[in-house]
Amino acid sequence: MNTKVLFVIATGLVLGTTKVSAQATDCATTASIAYEHAKVKNYASAEEPLWKVRKECPTYSVATYQFGEKLLKAKLKKAAAGEKKAIASEIITLKKERYQYFPAKTKLGVMHSDIGQLMFDNKMGTKDSQFAEFDKAYNEDKGNFKRPKKLYTYFSLFVDLHDEGKKELQGVFDLYDDITEKIENEESRLAKIIAGYTEKEESGTALSSKEKKKLKNAGINLTAFSKVKAGINQKLGERADCANLIPLYNGQFGAKKGDVSWLKGAAGRMSAKDCTDDPLFFKLVEALHKAEPSAKSAYYLGILALKDKKTTTGLKYFNQSAELETKANDKAKVYFRIGEVLKRQGNKGRARGYYRKALKYKPSMGTAYLRIASMIASSANGCGDDVFSKRAVYWLAENYARKAGKVDPSLRSTATKTAANYKAKAPSKTDIFNNPGITKVQIGCWIGETVRVPKL
Incomplete structure (x- = not known):
């Protein structure tokens, strides 16, 4: 190979390397301009350089697709009805490009659900x-x-x-x-x-x-x-009402009575919809307990025992269910059910204990807080030494009621009204003034809690 040929090859390599280097520099410069504008939501200035990076340097940075999506979503929000579908389609294309070039930095659960929601919202497909x-x-x-x-x-x-x-x-x-x-x-x-x-x-x-x-x-x-x-x-x-459930499960029972998973689901749904008076519920529970004695079968046996007014037996089954249950939400429901039984019996202290157990496993169970609040409020006259301390019990009841609304927004209205009712029965500003120096009130009997005197 002569010197001239070697020179041409070497020159080509240098020029090629220089070209790649220049392209990389150009990508970085253009991206920097685009990203800086996009960071401050100046999408009008960001759009041209951002799409240039997207087209010419698709693997430069995942930020191209992140800022691109924000830009397009801002457009979508302001677009006229007739323009929305096209912009939504572009967002979907951008998401797929991101996955193509940055699969490790793209969550499939987010991408596909985002695409589905865009299609649904904009009537696509x-x-x-x-x-x-x-x-x-x-x-x-x-x-x-x-x-x-x-x-x-x-x-x-x-x-x-x-x-x-x-x-x-x-x-x-x-x-x-x-x-x-x-x-x-x-x-x-x-x-x-x-x-x-x-x-x-x-x-x-x-x-x-x-x-x-x-x-x-x-x-x-x-x-x-x-x-x-x-x-x-x-x-x-209505698709899950007893009128639909009973014929559906009656029809499936013969073929499914050995399927533990199906038995659990069928018995659980009938229990949730209070279809437990139908003979089918007994058949489901009996088959479930025979196939696999479990937390669920013990719970349903407890329900049947209560229907027969065998409270002691029912509580025994419920406690067995709670001990066997592995899912926190389901364990909470069993403890709540025990609390309900004890509350009806007037055993407030034990009932509160089970409501608290329910809250331990399901902190969002606001109903348990309302039950505790109700029991405390109903004990105001019996759990205080004087008028002030008796009325102070309502502050504690109010606190529990407010917690219910905080952890369960669906109860917020009820909890707010209930708390306001208790607050109205608690000591007034004048009562507090006439009892100077009292910052906390120790409440006795089954309650056994301390409540802070609020600043009214």
Whole structure:
């Protein structure tokens, strides 16, 4: 090979390297301009350089797709009705490009559910194609499919497809159970955060600005999940009433009576819908307990015992169920049921203990707080030494009622009214003035708690 040829090759290599280097520099410069504008939401200036990076340097940074999505969503929000579908389509394309170039930084549960929601909101494709995106998200990456609105849309589409004859009723029930459990787990997580910060405030410790923000966000998200759960229950509606459940399960019983999973689901749904008077419920429970004695079968045997007015036997079965139960939400429901039985018997102290156990496993169970508040308020006259301390019992009842509304937004209105009623019966500002130096009141009898004198 002569010197001239070698020179040409070497020159080509240098020029090629220089070209690649220049392109990399150009990508970095253009991206920097685009990102700086996008950070301050100056999307008009960000759009041209951002799309240039997207086209010429698609693998430069995932930020291109993150800012691009924010830009397009801002456009979508302001767009006229006739323009929305095209912009939504572009967002979907951008999401798919992100997954193509940055699969490790793209969550499938988020991507597919986002695409499904965009299609649903903007009437793109069929119900089947919209549902398919949500179904991919749920089955391939359930952990990252958790936005309340998207969970509702997914379930709503499934029910609509059932109504069109494309999905089985049993499938509707199965998805309902799964999504409800997911929502209740999120509610418990958020309620635990709220309860923790609320107790800190009630103890007289001020929250930091960061803690206040966390408390506020937890409340907002808890409200969203509460609304979605109510919406899902409404969507399920009459499809899960006894009139539909009994013939469905009667028809399936012969073939399914050895299927433990099916028996649990059928008995659970009939119990939840209070279809327990039908002979089918006894058949389901009997078959379930024979196939696999468990927390569920013990719980249902407890229900049947109570119907026969065998309270002691019923409580025995419920306690067995609680001990065997592994799911926190279900364990909480059993403890709450025991609390209800004890409350009806007038055993307030033991009832409160079981309500507290329920709250331990499901912090979002606001009804348990209301039950405790009710029992405390009803004991005001018997748990104080004088007029002031007797009326102070209502402050404690008020505190419990307010907690109910904080951990369960669906009870907020009821809890607020109940708390206001208790507050009206508690000592007034004049009563506090006439009892100087009292900052706390120790409440006796079965209550055995201390309540702080509020600053009125």
